[in-house]
Amino acid sequence: MRGRTILGAAIALFAGAVAWGQGATPPDRWWNPDEGRTFPATLDYADATGTLRLLLDNGPMETKGHPFFTALGPNGRACVTCHQPADAMSLSAASVAAQWAKNGAKDPLFAAGDGSNCPSLPQEERASHSLLIDHGLIRIARPWPPKNVTPDFRLEVVRDPSTCNLDPKHGLASSQPHISVFRRPRPVANFKYIEAMGFAYDPKAGMPLPLDPETGKPVSGNLMADGRVPSLTAQMRDAAGTHLAFLKNMDAADIARVLDFERRLYVAQQTDRLGGALDGDGAKGGPRLLQVSAPGRLGSQGTPVWSEFEAWEKAAPAVKAGWTPEVRAFRASVARGARVFREKTFLISDTAGINSPIGFGNPVRNSCVFCHNMSYMGMDVAPGQVDLGTTNKPFADPLAHLPLFRVTCTGRPHPHYGRTILTHDPGYALTTGRCADVGRITLQTLRGLSGRAPYFSNGSAKDLRGVVDYYERRYNIGYTEQEKQDLVNLMRAL
Known part of the structure; x- marks a missing residue:
């Protein structure tokens, strides 16, 4: 039943309209490696709640031969395989299900190394790829113990439906021990914000910022879920050797071309089917704001987080009278959601990266912007990782x-x-x-959420309401039903 539900959503998504350039015939939503399409300066895709927009500085750009869009390794993948434009440069479970229905195991997306639950499973069977197809999760194999580290904890397998952690070749008892965890692909866009240096140190650990070993310069620490690489360059090399199965390191020229593309790309929701244009009637939603704004500021010190929607709340009655009742209700809800996000406080407790190790107090009272504090982006200005409990019992x-x-x-x-x-x-x-870092995960951008369900690093929230409900359970916030819906409407407008 779960598989049929996601497939139905995938078919509905694929049936949506896509705006390509200036009205040309829309191509397939899915970008295969080596297609040689032109990436336009403005690219719109229909999603579950409206329209997602991608803006490319100094676009359009030819993708033929470009290393982000070209299969350079034996598994037939390119970077774009797991970072799809229609999915806000991430990968939605709906898109994955549609690719399986279309191509099955022969699609490069389902390469055995990380596109299946374990490389030892029969790759032609759907069940061997269930974590990717049904939950949008990629297998991440980490060496255990970490190189040059002596852990202060033991690690045992309690159960493993994926089979990989108990596998004699790929598991913890193999000749090259690895632990397999399963995570959502992170969006590859809006890097002006993701790489921004909001602090001169890591306030979550009370430590100096990590340094890029290649440049010797501090790095933001907001790239990978588990902080295993310090820079975009290192991330590309990590992905090339694991997810793309490159047989040699990317050369400097290819890295420079990928960096150039990723740093010029902005993604956000542009329109909502209930609220209309998200940058209309005084509001400043959409990716254009990201393109022209300066990053790296705490919302408490610069522009308040999500204040780009305040104009909808403050619009004169005569202006609001010109909106349809549906538009008026949705826009009012988004504006309320932004205030709830900033102003509704609750007790944050037993959360590593907040309540420990540096001691904000346990509990500490604050609101969503305590962590989601970067103006225009909603990610964390501060580097470092936080344990929200999404992977650890008893909260998960x-x-x-x-x-x-x-x-x-x-x-x-x-x-x-x-x-x-x-x-x-x-x-x-x-x-x-x-041991103190168990469950800590790097927070990520909140932009383009409607295009890339499910949510959290392990895909445990199937929709935006699931995100709100998790926080409600975890911290006993006491949201009203109206506040929950207002937060959902805010997030779908981002």
């Missing part, structure tokens, strides 16, 4: 399809979970080897 939702591990601290107990932790993904701890 029931996720029977994911591996479950037991972490036993051999040094100090975890400050919030004690000596033993059950987790679906140790997160940042797979990089540092520190």
Whole structure:
């Protein structure tokens, strides 16, 4: 039933209109490697709630031979395979399901290395790719223990539906031990904000910022979910060797071309089917604002987070009278949602990266903008990782399809979970080897959400309401039903 539901959503998505350039015949939503399409300066795609827009500075750009769009390794993939323009430069579960229905296992997306639950499974069978097809999750294989690190915890497999952590060739007991976790692809756009330096140190750990070993310069730390690489250049090399199966490192010229493309690309929701243009009637939604604005400011010090929608709340009655009742109701809801996001406070407790190790207090009272604090983007200005509980028991939702591990601290107990932790993904701890980092994940941008469900690093929230409901359960916030809907409408407008 779950597979049929996602496939139905995928077919509906694919039936949506796409604006290509100046009214040319729309191509397939899916970008295959080596197609040689032209990437236009403005590119619109219909999604579940309206229209997503991509803007490319100094576009259009020819993609023939471009390393982001070209299969340079033996598995037939390119960067675009897992970072699709119609999915806000990420990868939605609906798009994955449609690709399986169209091509099955022969599609490069389902390459055995990380597009299946485990490379040892029969690759022609749908069940071998269920985590990707049904949940949009890519397999991430991390060496265990980490290189040049002595962990202060033991790691055991409690259960593993993927089979990979117990596999004699790919698992924890193999000759080259690895742990397999499953995560959503992160969006590849709006890097002016993602790379911005909001602090001169890591306030979540009270430590100096990490340095890029190639340049010696501090880096933002907001790239990878588990912080395993410090820079976009290192991220490209990591992806080339794992997800793309390149047989040699990308050369400097290819890296420069990919960096140029990624840093020129902006993505955000442009229109809503209920609220109309998101940059209309005084509001400043859409990617154009991202394109022209300066990043790296805390909303409390610069432009308040999501204040780009205040004009809808403050519009004169005569102006509002010209809106249809449907438009008026949606726009009022978005403006209220922005205020709830900024102003409704609640007690944040037992959250590593906030309540420990540096001590904001446990609990500490604040609102959503405590972490989602960057103007125009909603990501965290501060580098470093936070444990929201999405992967750790007892806070994580029931996720029977994911591996479950037991972490036993051999040094100090975890400050919030004690000596033993059950987790679906140790997160940042797979990089540092520190028990205190179990479950900590790098926060990401909130732009283009409607185009890239499901949400959270492990895809545990199938829709935007699921995101709100998780926070409500985790922190006992006390949202009213109206506030929940207002937050959903805000997020679909981003």
